[in-house]
Amino acid sequence: MAETKSAWESVGGNNGDRIGGNANKFSYTDKDGKTHTLQVDCGTMFSDKELTGYDNFMPDLFEADGFLLTHCHMDHIGGISHMLNLRRDELKANREAGKEFVIHCAPYTQKLLEDNLALQKMPREEWPKFEKVEDGKPFEVAGFKVEPFAVSHSAPDAMGFVIESPDGVRMMTMGDFKTAPVPLGKGWDNKKIAEIAKKGVDLMFLDSTSATQEGVCPPEKDVEKGIKDIVAQSEGGMIVSAVIASSAHRLHTVAMALAKHANETGKRPRTIILDGGSLKRSYIALKRCGYDIEKQVKQATGQDIKIYDARAPEAQKVPKSERFYVCTGTQGEELASFYRASQGTNRNIPMKGGCPVFVYNLQSCIPGNEEQYAAMEQGFKDQGCTTYFPDRYKENKYLTHVSGHAKAGDIKLACDLVAKNSPRPTTVVPVHGDPAQRKAVMKIAQDAGLKAAIVPNFAAVEVSKEGKISYVQPTSKQEVWIGINDKNDNFIEPDFQYDRVTRDVDTGRLRVVETIPYTKAPVEDERRGKGKNKEGKWNNPPKKNKGKNKGGRFNPAFVKKGRGGR
Amino acid sequence: MSLSWEKYWEIAEALNEAHPTQDLIHLNDADLLKMIVALPDFNDEPVPPSPKDLEAVLTCWTELDNPEPQEKIPAAAM
Numbered sequence: 001m002a003e004t005k006s007a008w009e010s011v012g013g014n015n016g017d018r019i020g021g022n023a024n025k026f027s028y029t030d031k032d033g034k035t036h037t038l039q040v041d042c043g044t045m046f047s048d049k050e051l052t053g054y055d056n057f058m059p060d061l062f063e064a065d066g067f068l069l070t071h072c073h074m075d076h077i078g079g080i081s082h083m084l085n086l087r088r089d090e091l092k093a094n095r096e097a098g099k100e101f102v103i104h105c106a107p108y109t110q111k112l113l114e115d116n117l118a119l120q121k122m123p124r125e126e127w128p129k130f131e132k133v134e135d136g137k138p139f140e141v142a143g144f145k146v147e148p149f150a151v152s153h154s155a156p157d158a159m160g161f162v163i164e165s166p167d168g169v170r171m172m173t174m175g176d177f178k179t180a181p182v183p184l185g186k187g188w189d190n191k192k193i194a195e196i197a198k199k200g201v202d203l204m205f206l207d208s209t210s211a212t213q214e215g216v217c218p219p220e221k222d223v224e225k226g227i228k229d230i231v232a233q234s235e236g237g238m239i240v241s242a243v244i245a246s247s248a249h250r251l252h253t254v255a256m257a258l259a260k261h262a263n264e265t266g267k268r269p270r271t272i273i274l275d276g277g278s279l280k281r282s283y284i285a286l287k288r289c290g291y292d293i294e295k296q297v298k299q300a301t302g303q304d305i306k307i308y309d310a311r312a313p314e315a316q317k318v319p320k321s322e323r324f325y326v327c328t329g330t331q332g333e334e335l336a337s338f339y340r341a342s343q344g345t346n347r348n349i350p351m352k353g354g355c356p357v358f359v360y361n362l363q364s365c366i367p368g369n370e371e372q373y374a375a376m377e378q379g380f381k382d383q384g385c386t387t388y389f390p391d392r393y394k395e396n397k398y399l400t401h402v403s404g405h406a407k408a409g410d411i412k413l414a415c416d417l418v419a420k421n422s423p424r425p426t427t428v429v430p431v432h433g434d435p436a437q438r439k440a441v442m443k444i445a446q447d448a449g450l451k452a453a454i455v456p457n458f459a460a461v462e463v464s465k466e467g468k469i470s471y472v473q474p475t476s477k478q479e480v481w482i483g484i485n486d487k488n489d490n491f492i493e494p495d496f497q498y499d500r501v502t503r504d505v506d507t508g509r510l511r512v513v514e515t516i517p518y519t520k521a522p523v524e525d526e527r528r529g530k531g532k533n534k535e536g537k538w539n540n541p542p543k544k545n546k547g548k549n550k551g552g553r554f555n556p557a558f559v560k561k562g563r564g565g566r
Numbered sequence: 567m568s569l570s571w572e573k574y575w576e577i578a579e580a581l582n583e584a585h586p587t588q589d590l591i592h593l594n595d596a597d598l599l600k601m602i603v604a605l606p607d608f609n610d611e612p613v614p615p616s617p618k619d620l621e622a623v624l625t626c627w628t629e630l631d632n633p634e635p636q637e638k639i640p641a642a643a644m
């Protein structure tokens with residue numbers, strides 16, 4: 001009879017140079033030597049295709065008996081659609097044998113993942129089955145007891161989990177988190193974290209992204225003032241702004257700011273007009289998950305804020321001086337709404353017509369995007385607009401963005417709560433950060449009286465039944481990843497090639513091990529069994545639209561080369 | 567082309583052509599279903615196998631109206 005053990009391994013996300021491709025493997029080896037595995041998250045990591053030949057990387061596949069997702073960001077869920085591609089035959093056989101692929105996650109995470117699958121044209125019968133995860137409602141999966149708890153992050157419905165193995169070993173993963181309140185849904189709750197800690201925590205995994213920054217990550221609410229100031233500054237003009245679509249709390253913040261400005265000035269509130277597919281999908285997902293921004297704002301301020309789709313006639317009826325456009329494309333992405341507005345080619349946003357236009361990028365420039373960021377601002381200026389594009393390196397006039405990641409003060413709070421309440425020794429493992437950020441978490445944890453260890457990708461932390469911790473170092477300096485290459489360079493009709501690659505942890509050098517064969521999704525007619533006749537000819541040839549939409553609503557330039565796959 | 571529920575992308579294309587100024591963010595499932603069933607090429611059951619099929623159509627419609635590559639925002643900014 002073998003000794004039982006509980007273990008955790010980062011199979012992506014604890015990279016030496018960048019954050020992304022997050023995936024965690026929790027396992028339990030029983031007395032018969034059988035290992036039960038739970039996967040938490042399966043994200044993608046961006047890549048510079050010109051340098052690496054790949055659009056993205058994702059963690060390598062492994063057998064998991066259960067699957068959990070912490071939240072909807074692509075560095076946590078972006079690999080799922082590719083995993084479904086790569087495991088198509090196996091999952092089909094499982095389905096036919098009555099075994100579904102099940103993912104446990106909160107509703108907003110589910111909806112954004114479903115959107116991603118729909119955009120990838122994943123056949124509906126291949127979508128996973130979802131089990132709804134709710135704050136404070138424990139469940140069992142793959143032999144583990146899972147206790148979900150809400151955390152605060154820039155996306156709604158972000159979850160942390162305590163994963164308890166059959167030995168009673170309790171491993172607590174916060175996911176991406178901060179401790180300030182969030183406007184939509186539940187967020188971080190000190191009391192709840194303390195209650196969970198009281199039951200004992202052996203391992204705690206902490207988001208390290210902003211751990212080198214002093215203080216506490218500000219609440220989303222702090223952005224309201226910046227937006228209100230913007231509105232006050234733009235009296236009599238049309239406002240065009242851009243946000244990160246995946247920071248969905250921001251829509252609520254904009255609505256609150258408009259309502260409060262209206263209350264303070266006695267004027268009619270501006271109307272929010274959304275432009276850009278991903279932003280509209282965020283709004284639709286919020287509504288489907290029961291987050292009614294208009295209702296919440298009405299209850300809080302008494303104001304009726306309208307939110308329109310930019311393509312709808314209602315939006316064009318709003319006086320220009322009362323419009324507050326919110327667009328996608330903060331970084332000057334060529335096809336996104338904001339960039340097209342900067343070129344005067346976005347038909348949903350009329351830039352001409354006598355009304356002054358005030359343009360605010362609510363997001364500062366991400367390093368590497370300087371050129372297109374500046375070009376976009378210049379485009380607006382050339383059209384006579386007044387612009388405000390914040391510079392991340394300078395003191396900015398308006399606070400228009402806060403991050404969703406814990407700073408040093410948040411990390412200290414999490415460590416103090418667990419140190420004070422856990423009846424057993426807790427070891428902190430920093431994750432989701434570069435080495436300096438993870439080191440900062442380690443120091444904070446140690447200062448709080450906890451043990452801490454820096455654990456790289458593919459190293460494992462093992463916990464015995466008695467709570468003894470041991471570390472298994474990686475056997476190789478070659479990390480294994482899957483490189484994702486869209487051979488069509490066309491995010492509407494991608495043709496994915498998946499290479500298993502090794503990446504040297506010291507030099508970052510990539511080596512292709514193999515191109516992974518996979519069965520492509522059947523075209524729709526084949527799925528209904530009505531595709532080809534006895535002679536093998538198509539009864540009804542599948543449409544090959546080459547990415548062009550005969551509706552003609554958009555610029556077919558989107559098929560141009562050099563665009564990354566989704 | 568004959569449209570059936572599996573072809574959610576093609577249904578979205580046909581809808582985009584037929585209703586170019588439809589407000590997509592307030593479109594409810596009942597109205598969306600009516601629009602789909604009324605498409606001249608639609609040739610399937612009047613009720614989708616799952617409500618998720620309707621959602622998939624709407625998701626694709628939002629993209630067709632305004633295709634854009636995925637945001638490449640580093641985790642630290644989110």
Ligand SMILES: [Zn+2]
Binds near residue numbers: 176
């Ligand atoms: Zn995140």
